[in-house]
Amino acid sequence: MNTRDRLSLxxxxxxIWAAATMAYRQVGSIFFERSVMEYWLNVASTGALYTLVFVGLMRWRRIETKDWLQGAICLALPGMLGEIPILAGFAELMSNMQPKTAGRxxxxxxxxxxxxLGFAWFKAVRExxxxxxxxLH
Structure with missing residues (x-):
């Protein structure tokens, strides 16, 4: 995996983080403030979507499987860091949701x-x- 791949990811x-955050800012209550079943369906389906998009990106960029964890970190870190101020100011920044929804x-x-990250780690270690x-053989 080269520097260009890392920067691209x-x-x-x-x-992805910015677009998703803006979408959740507008309609997040639909995803997070309905029934428990709908919430967990959202969690599961989004996890599957993350994995599919990730595999597609890695294959498109022709990144070797052994480097997938590094790729996942490059992909996830901007969102993980970007969520710090969002969660700290949740009530003001995500105003379409109730403050108690911050936990969900x-x-x-x-x-x-x-x-x-777990999927990428598993695939990289296996490779x-x-x-x-x-x-050895």
Missing amino acids: VLVGFS YAAFLFSGYSIL VRLLTSER
Whole structure:
């Protein structure tokens, strides 16, 4: 994975975070303030979507599987850092949602980033093990 790939993924990650944050600022109550079942469906489907988009980006950029964790970090870090001021000023910045929704919103973010990073870690470790075992034989 080269510097251009890393910078590209950071910019894509920032763009995805900014677009999603603006969307949730407008219609977040639909996703986070309905029933518990709808909330968990949103969590699961978004985690799956993160994974699919990530795999597509990695393949499109032709990034080797052993570098996927690095790619996931580049993709996720802008959003993780960008959420710090959003969560700190949730009531003012995400005004279409109730202040008590901040917990659900934060849990949603943690789950999405955890799914993305965990998936990338699993795939990268598996690939490194395969490459290492091939070298030993």
